Each structure stands twice: as C-alpha cells, then as structure tokens.
Amino acid sequence: MIDYWPLLGIALVVVGFALRFNPLLVVAVAGIVTGLLGHMSFLKVLATLGHGFNENRYVTIIWIILPVVGLLERYGLQERAKALIASIRGATAGRLLIVYLAVRQILSALGLTTVAGHAQTVRPLVAPMAIAAAERQHGDLDEETSERVKAMSAATDNVGLFFGEDIFLAIASILLIQSSLASFGIQLTPFQLSVWAIPSAICAFLIHGARLLALDRRLERRK
C-alpha cells in the first residue's frame, strides 16, 4: 500500500511560494512536514535535512566568484561592457543575445558548462551589454523594458546551458539516463543518447532565437 500523505509537502511548497513567504522558510517547513508524514521522527527529519545540506555544499561554492566580480565592477567593468557594445555598429540586444546563446550552447556541448553562467558572465558582462544595446535601439529604458532585457539575458544563459549540455557525452544527466535505463536491462552508450539531444538543441536555438528577434522588434517599435 503506497502512502500518499507525503505529497502534502509538495502542496505546502506550492502554496508557500505562491503566497510569497520567504522561500527558505517554505522549504524548511515543507521538508519537516513531509518527513513527519513519511513516519520519520523529528530528530530523524532534522538529521536528514542536515545531512542533505552538508552533502550538497558544493552547490554553494560558485559564489567564491563574487569578490572578483565586485572588485572589477568597482573599476568600471559594467561601464566598459557598455562602451564596447556601443562601439560595435549594428549591435542590438537581440543579436547580442543570439550570439551568446550560440556560444553558450556550443561551450556546453563541449562539456564546458561552468565557463559561463549567471555569476561568471551574465551579471558582469552580458546583461550590461544587452542593456546598453537596448538603450541605443530604444532611447532611455523604462523600468519594465529594462527588467525584460535583463531577464532575457538570464533566460538566454539557461536555455543555452540546458539545451547544449546533453550533447556532451560525460554530463551528469546523460549518465543518469544511461544508468536508469540500464537498471531495466536496456543498455545504451552515452553517444547514442547524446546524439538525440541534437534535434532539441536546434529547436531551442530556433525558438529562443526567434523570441530574441521579437525583443529587437519590440525595442525598435517603442522608440
């Protein structure tokens, strides 16, 4: 008999996020409730949470980059990124992000997923460049437009990463697919799997690229 009560924890997460409670609080409460409903004692839940947190410390390592980014920003890195974009004729926010999308997909497909990212490239370089290009297309940006351009910069990084990385053979998700299917007696090589990531990668480039061109049209129109 399968116990469905732990699913209540999922509902708590959804409700908590929707009501905009502090996400850390939502996650902690949902974790404790789920554990208790799954017949764990409170101490067992606390220990499981602590163990999971300790095992996943590597997720937080990326932030060691902040002092470098902050230091360079103090010396005008974002201003430099804007000046560089201003000096390139024909540069638009959409075209810039299309180039970034392609570069990000190709690097990820080569397994170089941590070369770029939100902290490494988007905040210090890509977003200020996209804003600078958008200002040239559109004049001064109202808040809604500048939020949209920045959000699109982050979105482009995500799409490029997600729909590039699976072309690389030794990426975690490919290995997970391989081992999951192997547990059912289906033997596949990473190469057979990663080839089938290519059609989706092309679709991702076309679909997101079209949206970036639409962003350009929107910026030009509102001038």
Added chain:
Amino acid sequence: MIDLHWLYVFAGAVFAGFAMGSARDETNPKRWGNAAFWSLLVASLWFGDLIGDIGNGALVMGLVGIAGFHVIGRGSKEFSTPQERQESSSQHGNKLFLPALIIPFTAFVGTLLFTYTPLKGLNLIDPKAVTLVLLGCGVIIALLVGYAWLRPPAMAAVDEGSRLANAIGWAIVLPQMLASLGVIFAAAGVGTAVGAIVGTIIPQGSVFLAVLLYALGMVAFTMIMGNAFAAFPVMAAAIGVPILIHADGGNPAVVGAVGMLSGFCGTLMTPMAANFNIVPAALLELKSQYGVIKVQVATAIPLLIANILILYFAGFR
C-alpha cells in the same frame, strides 16, 4: 590530491569575508543579522563534517530562522560613484575584461589539460571535483592579478564581495536547501507516490497519448522537484520503460534523451530550480523574483511541443 574539501576551506574563507564585510557596513540596520547568516555558512563549510547530521540540521534551522524572520537586511553603501567607475573604465580600457576572463579561461584550459593530457594520470585533482577546483584556482589568480594591477584598498575585495552577496541575500543558500528537501522527499517516499499516481492514469492503446503523458509527467514532476534528475527515474519506471519502450516498441535512446530534455522545459518554468531562476533575478537585482521565469515560459512551451513531436516521430518509426 586536491579534492572538494580544499575548496570548502577556501570557500569558507570567502564567506568569512562576506561576514566581515557585512559587519563593516554601518548603512545596513540589520548588519549583525547578515554577519551571523554568513558566519553560519562559514561554520558549515569548515566544520560541516565534524558536527554530525543533527548539528548540521540545527545549523540549517539557524539559517532559516535568520532569513525567514527577516533578521537580514541590505545596506546602501556604494564604494565607488558612477563617475569614478566611468573614469576608471575609460582609463583602463578593454583590458578590464582580462581579469574577468581569467576565470573561464582557467576552467577551459584546465579542463582540457586535466582531461586529455598526461596530467590526468598524476591524480593531482580529484576527477569528481575538477571543474570546481579550477574555478577556485581561477578566482585566486584573478584576485591576485586584480590587486597587482588595479592596486585597490586592501579591504576592497571583502567590501565588494559582501556588497554583491548581500544583494543576493538568502537566495544564495536556496539551491542547497532545495537539494536537501529533495533528500527528504526521497526518504519520505514522494517519488514512489507520484510514480504510483502516474501509473494509474496510463492511457491504453494510444502511443501519442502515452508520449504526451510521459513528457507532461516529466515537466510536472521536474517543476515540483526543481530538477529533471529526480523526475527521470520515476517517469522512466512508470511510463518510459514499461509502456513506451516495451509495449509500444519505442527507440530507447530517443525516449531517454528527449524525455530528459522535456523535463528541462519544466526546469525553465519553476521557482524550485532556484539557482537558474530565482538566484539570477536576485543577482541582476530584478524587481520581481519571478522575472526570469516569466520570460522563459514563452520559450519553454513551444520547445516542449517540439520535444513531444521529436519523441513521437523519431521515437516510433
């Protein structure tokens, strides 16, 4: 051999810098809360393996308490004026990009060296930690170059690092918290329950409906768990293997690969994938914490449709 623990020591020192920088910022009325928050992370990075699971659990409760009851705030201190930055930008020119590019360059060259040359055999770096260790090396080199070239005040890296860290705030630990939630979900049997529900609604006789349910199940479960990795084994066991591959004769490589990628479309649409969707909103100082997700939905849905068509037409020929 250099493994993750070396990196935890270094990262602990960086977070200690965030704590120190936060405490120095007298424009932040809640600065001691910020300093305490980063200090708890220092404790986790340095002593996490020594304090036991319950000790770590208590530490997590401390972090949640500080963030959840708004004991942390944000200062308004700027260490440079827009004019100073503009002048420095003109003075230093495009060379300013070089220190920023050291980090990706170190990661790029290092990965190639430690994967494809005899250096790999030296066992200098734990293979599981290569990229993160190289990231750490890149940060150290970039800081050294930055200090040698720009000659900033001694505490500049501490102040600027904590300025950014406090701009992101509690969102910095959210991805790690969600990973721990995943551990609890697994231990409490959430995956089994979801798989059982999905298993009861499998349509009979229609390959297309089964494909649709598989892909949408990947999306829904990925949105709940925050990543497609947790969803894939469950959906493969519930539909992918028994129905699509065995009963309907689908191509296992397509079912596996494109199934996972359908899940990635879900990752684009969920706040549970905090490091991709919530953290960048904080990092770019967007007004809405869901700003990134909002613009991603219009890419994710057409892309999901494309993936479903690829699954159906390439998987079942």
